[in-house]
Amino acid sequence: MTAHTIFDASGRKQDRSSQTSPENGIDSVRPKRSARGSAALLGPAPAAISAPAPTPLRRVNRFPIGPASRAFMKRFYPEATQDDWNDWRWQSRHRIRSAAELERIFKLSDDERTAAANHTGSLPVGITPYYASLMGLEDPMEPLRRTHIMVGQEFLKMPGEEDDPLGEDHDMATPGLVHRYPDRVLFLTTGFCATYCRYCTRSRMVGNAGGEYHFSTAEWEKALEYIEAHTEIRDVLLSGGDPLSIGDDKLDYLLGRLRKIKHVEFVRIGTKIPVVLPQRVTRDLIRVLKKHHPLWMSLHFTHPAEFTPEVTEATARLADAGIPLGSQTVLLKDINDDVGVMKNLMHGLLMRRVRPYYLYQCDPITGSAHFRTSVDKGVEIIRGLRGHTTGYAIPTFVIDAPGGGGKIPVNPDYILGRDGDELVLTNYENGRYRYPDPDGAVGADKPLDLPAAAE
Numbered sequence: 402m403t404a405h406t407i408f409d410a411s412g413r414k415q416d417r418s419s420q421t422s423p424e425n426g427i428d429s430v431r432p433k434r435s436a437r438g439s440a441a442l443l444g445p446a447p448a449a450i451s452a453p454a455p456t457p458l459r460r461v462n463r464f465p466i467g468p469a470s471r472a473f474m475k476r477f478y479p480e481a482t483q484d485d486w487n488d489w490r491w492q493s494r495h496r497i498r499s500a501a502e503l504e505r506i507f508k509l510s511d512d513e514r515t516a517a518a519n520h521t522g523s524l525p526v527g528i529t530p531y532y533a534s535l536m537g538l539e540d541p542m543e544p545l546r547r548t549h550i551m552v553g554q555e556f557l558k559m560p561g562e563e564d565d566p567l568g569e570d571h572d573m574a575t576p577g578l579v580h581r582y583p584d585r586v587l588f589l590t591t592g593f594c595a596t597y598c599r600y601c602t603r604s605r606m607v608g609n610a611g612g613e614y615h616f617s618t619a620e621w622e623k624a625l626e627y628i629e630a631h632t633e634i635r636d637v638l639l640s641g642g643d644p645l646s647i648g649d650d651k652l653d654y655l656l657g658r659l660r661k662i663k664h665v666e667f668v669r670i671g672t673k674i675p676v677v678l679p680q681r682v683t684r685d686l687i688r689v690l691k692k693h694h695p696l697w698m699s700l701h702f703t704h705p706a707e708f709t710p711e712v713t714e715a716t717a718r719l720a721d722a723g724i725p726l727g728s729q730t731v732l733l734k735d736i737n738d739d740v741g742v743m744k745n746l747m748h749g750l751l752m753r754r755v756r757p758y759y760l761y762q763c764d765p766i767t768g769s770a771h772f773r774t775s776v777d778k779g780v781e782i783i784r785g786l787r788g789h790t791t792g793y794a795i796p797t798f799v800i801d802a803p804g805g806g807g808k809i810p811v812n813p814d815y816i817l818g819r820d821g822d823e824l825v826l827t828n829y830e831n832g833r834y835r836y837p838d839p840d841g842a843v844g845a846d847k848p849l850d851l852p853a854a855a856e
């Protein structure tokens with residue numbers, strides 16, 4: 402194990418090994434540079450490392466605190482100041498991470514209490530105080546709470562479920578670098594998340610002490626070398642874990658290395674942090690991100706209850722930095738599997754300059770059956786949106802094919818059939834329309850038995 406120096410969430414310097422748990426995750430490592438200017442992230446504590454200057458209070462104070470969060474803070478963290486609450490390091494240090502802490506804040510059901518007590522291994526409980534403040538404290542069925550507090554069903558493996566349903570391990574070019582499509586790679590940067598979603602596709606590796614991937618900086622270097630050597634890679638998606646949990650210096654280093662690779666045309670970041678730890682979107686972080694355009698970002702939203710003044714501020718800062726924002730949402734049973742809920746979510750995203758991008762059918766990850774809807778439900782939701790609201794508000798509903806087939810769009814079928822040279826279509830109001838299409842064959846396989854008068 403190689404010793405290196407990092408800073409904990411409070412800015413204190415600590416010696417740690419490269420095999421420490423990703424739960425140490427939010428750190429700030431300034432890469433050590435060799436005499437030739439190349440960077441090596443691992444190694445003994447370099448003299449160049451200095452503790453990040455404390456964030457000036459005036460910056461911290463500018464972040465809004467919504468009414469729900471303010472009341473929650475006073476009740477459960479009476480010693481915290483507003484500046485503490487608005488400091489993402491404070492939020493990270495005070496994450497709810499044990500059965501006892503859950504019990505202190507939530508009125509747990511017997512099922513939740515037993516599940517929390519019995520849970521071991523990866524995907525621990527982890528909830529920022531901010532995100533907990535949005536949850537129902539008394540109601541185990543409240544949507545956001547259900548996504549983050551474990552229940553007994555999580556321990557059941559149903560037919561078709563897998564620990565790695567998307568076959569990512571099979572497509573690893575180097576540890577943590579998935580190269581499935583010719584022109585793009587998925588770069589798993591860290592195993593740390595600000596909060597842990599119980600339906601996580603990467604539950605096998607996030608929040609896991611001593612898991613298969615250490616997400617060490619040595620693994621980063623191997624991944625970067627691979628990308629440098631493969632000139633066909635034009636698009637790099639940083640994911641994890643959550644890339645925005647990485648300290649500013651280290652993230653700056655990684656983005657800088659990627660931007661220096663000429664064939665990498667742009668970089669994308671997949672993150673949930675602006676939703677569960679919006680205070681992380683500091684002016685300093687924005688300055689880092691702005692240096693590395695073109696940079697795109699996919700934000701993981703689940704429910705309209707996530708729209709708070711804090712999230713509005715975080716998304717505004719990102720959008721103002723010129724970062725195109727898209728959303729990713731997992732379709733979840735009894736959480737957001739409703740046309741009205743989904744419409745509100747998509748409208749709220751557009752109002753925050755986030756373009757709805759993907760709606761995912763929940764992956765068959767081990768222990769996720771209680772989260773999965775039928776595919777019909779997703780089709781029903783898209784049908785309930787198309788034509789009933791602006792097209793920008795409609796995400797693409799996809800199934801990420803088990804085994805590594807990639808994202809497959811699943812759409813309502815608006816083609817009724819073919820009548821000679823005409824394609825017969827239906828619209829969102831179930832009207833019937835004919836389109837002249839003499840050279841086409843689409844719809845020829847569908848028997849059309851409706852009289853023209855019915856159209």
Ligand code: SF4
Pocket residue numbers: 593594596597598600601602603604607641642643672673701
């Ligand atoms: S934020 Fe993303 S990677 Fe982290 S637990 Fe949730 S779904 Fe998984």
